[in-house]
Amino acid sequence: MxxxxxxxxxxxxRQQMLSRLQTLQKHLAHDVIGQGQLLEQMLVTLLxxxxxxxxxxxxxxxxxxxxxxxxxxxxxxxxxxxxPDLLPADLTGTEIFxxxxxxxxxxxxxxxxxxxxxDEINRAPAKVQSALLEAMAERQVTVGKVTRxxxxxxxxxxxxxxxxxxxxxxxxEAQLDRFLMKIDVNYPSVDVEHEILRLNLQEAANVAxxxxxxxxxxxxxxxxxxxxxxxxxxxxxxxxxxxxQATRQPEALSADLAKYIEWGASPRATIALARCAQARAFLxxxxxxxxxxxxxxxxxxxxxxxxxSYEAEADGLTPDIVISQLLNKVAVSx
Numbered sequence: 001m002x003x004x005x006x007x008x009x010x011x012x013x014r015q016q017m018l019s020r021l022q023t024l025q026k027h028l029a030h031d032v033i034g035q036g037q038l039l040e041q042m043l044v045t046l047l048x049x050x051x052x053x054x055x056x057x058x059x060x061x062x063x064x065x066x067x068x069x070x071x072x073x074x075x076x077x078x079x080x081x082x083x084p085d086l087l088p089a090d091l092t093g094t095e096i097f098x099x100x101x102x103x104x105x106x107x108x109x110x111x112x113x114x115x116x117x118x119d120e121i122n123r124a125p126a127k128v129q130s131a132l133l134e135a136m137a138e139r140q141v142t143v144g145k146v147t148r149x150x151x152x153x154x155x156x157x158x159x160x161x162x163x164x165x166x167x168x169x170x171x172x173e174a175q176l177d178r179f180l181m182k183i184d185v186n187y188p189s190v191d192v193e194h195e196i197l198r199l200n201l202q203e204a205a206n207v208a209x210x211x212x213x214x215x216x217x218x219x220x221x222x223x224x225x226x227x228x229x230x231x232x233x234x235x236x237x238x239x240x241x242x243x244x245q246a247t248r249q250p251e252a253l254s255a256d257l258a259k260y261i262e263w264g265a266s267p268r269a270t271i272a273l274a275r276c277a278q279a280r281a282f283l284x285x286x287x288x289x290x291x292x293x294x295x296x297x298x299x300x301x302x303x304x305x306x307x308x309s310y311e312a313e314a315d316g317l318t319p320d321i322v323i324s325q326l327l328n329k330v331a332v333s334x
Contacts, residue, residue, distance in 0.1 A: 017223055018285050024072055024213060031068040032061050033199055034192030040283070041183050041300055042069060042157070046220065047227045047279035050180025050272065051136050051156040053121075053304065058161060060185055061196075063117055066157040070115035073215045075153060078110035079117040082124040088131035092141040106143065111135045114151050114217065118158035122168040129175060132156070136178045153217045173263075173307070180272050181297070182304035184320075223282075230278040231288035237274065238333035240294055244270045246326050247306050253329045260312035260322055265305035273301045291332045299323050 021043070028039045038054070042065060045052045054062050063079065070077035080091060093109030110116060111132070118132060135141050139150045158179070160171075176182070188196065203209075248264030250257035277293040284293075303319040312322065 014226060017226060018282075020213075020215070020219070021223065021283060024215065027072055027210060027213060028065070028068050030210065032065045033195045034188040035061055035065060035185065038062075038065055038183055038185055040280075041181055042066070043283060044276050044279045044297070045157075045180050046155060047223055047282060048180060048272075048275040049224055050275070051158070051178065053158050053160065053176070053179040053182040054185060055160040055162050055182065056185035057187065060187060062157075062159045062185065063119065066115060066117050072213045073114070073153075073217065073220060075114035075217060077115040077117070078113045079119060080110050081119050082121050082128070084123060084125060086124045086128045088127050089143070091128065091131050091135070092143050095144060106146075106148075109141070111141050112148065112150060114153045114155070116154075116156045118156055120161055121158040122160050122171055125169055129169070129171065132158075133175050133178060151217075153220055176304045177266055177268055179304060180276065181300035183300050184303075227275075227279045227282045230282045230286075232274055232278055233288060235333040236277070236289045236291070236294065239291065239330070240270055240273050240277070242333065243294070243298065243326065243330050244273065244302075246330050247302065250326075253326070257322065257325060257329075260309055260315075260317055261306055262309045263307040265302050269302055269305045273297060276301055295327055298327055 025039065025043065028043075029036065032039060038061075042052060046069070056062060067077060067079075080086075089109065091109050091111045093107050093112065095104040096107050097104050121129070121132070131141070135150060135154075136156055139154060140147050141150065142148075187193075244265050244267075246253055246257075246264075247261060247269075250261045250264075273294060274289075276297045277289045280293045280297060281287070281289045299320050302323050306319055306322065308317060308319060308322065
């Protein structure tokens with residue numbers, strides 16, 4: 001009887017979590033129009049405890065999206081505009097000398113917040129990028145001889161502008177690999193842009209907005225624990241492994257693919273794809289991962305982790321096209 005009661009309690013608790021998540025998704029869709037895929041992938045990143053790299057032209061709600069998410073959660077959000085003159089201390093914080101007391105006092109930088117937007121990350125030099133890399137990878141910042149832990153809920157959303165490359169510092173592969181997903185966003189359609197205009201006019205006229213949900217950080221951490229409990233079968237594990245292995249050994253599938261892929265994805269991609277698939281399955285109210293979860297996530301998880309050859313670029317191929325070919329050739333296990 002106790003086991004039945006506990007199972008019923010778990011089902012009810014999960015239903016409440018999903019209801020809360022669906023409400024959050026609706027609030028985000030109200031604030032950020034026409035970017036449903038970005039919002040879902042942003043939520044998957046949140047649930048999978050990762051970081052997000054978003055590439056797209058200016059003015060398409062990249063900043064608004066992460067700000068909207070942070071505003072619904074009882075958390076702190078900071079935006080950092082990356083520029084060539086930025087210093088690591090501008091991110092991590094620094095020790096300030098107080099003449100009144102003769103002591104050094106730590107002034108925390110923007111990285112010591114739950115949500116951080118690294119705007120135009122490729123405009124900062126290597127030392128600044130390495131400070132961000134430590135925060136993303138180790139969940140800590142080091143100032144002088146002191147290392148400080150970051151909040152339990154810590155998510156970086158970095159943006160890149162693909163239009164202008166002058167004066168930029170391309171991210172090294174090691175740092176790209178630290179991003180759970182890379183999302184490409186583009187301009188909205190005519191109908192969506194009309195909706196965006198209407199929303200802007202309403203906000204300018206101070207039309208009442210829905211009250212924020214004020215989701216507690218512990219609630220989000222509970223979602224993450226439930227994601228880890230989402231079943232991923234042996235056949236789905238094998239499918240993920242074979243898919244990532246195919247980026248390293250494309251000659252086993254096709255001679256054309258072999259000449260197009262210079263470097264394949266690391267084992268971190270395997271882990272990322274599995275965790276994201278669990279998060280998406282949970283977000284869609286399922287207790288186990290389906291092949292469609294893996295296929296839907298393959299491009300954002302892998303596109304920044306594979307390096308194409310010059311021949312691929314000459315033939316006009318993109319990572320997404322190559323990943324589509326891999327998906328067509330790698331069969332679902334079992």
